[in-house]
Amino acid sequence: MGTTTQGAVLAIMGATKTKPLGRPSLTGKAKHSPHVSTRATPQMVKALLRIAKATGKRRSDIVREFIEAGIARWEAENMT
Numbered sequence: 683m684g685t686t687t688q689g690a691v692l693a694i695m696g697a698t699k700t701k702p703l704g705r706p707s708l709t710g711k712a713k714h715s716p717h718v719s720t721r722a723t724p725q726m727v728k729a730l731l732r733i734a735k736a737t738g739k740r741r742s743d744i745v746r747e748f749i750e751a752g753i754a755r756w757e758a759e760n761m762t
Contacts, residue, residue, distance in 0.1 A: 730744055
């Protein structure tokens with residue numbers, strides 16, 4: 683098999699592999715990650731978008747980080 687043919691076969695084989703849908707699980711392989719839904723003011727959404735753009739992260743990543751920080755702060759203040 684020549685290099686060109688081999689490359690074409692490999693490209694076709696790679697194109698037929700199934701790719702997992704959606705984002706990777708946060709809880710482990712093939713496990714569903716729980717969702718939390720909330721409402722936000724337009725100002726909050728604009729701020730999240732600004733932060734996401736400035737950091738190169740997705741809005742959901744920023745929200746997750748803020749929730750983690752808030753939980754850690756609450757636990758530090760209230761679980762002593």
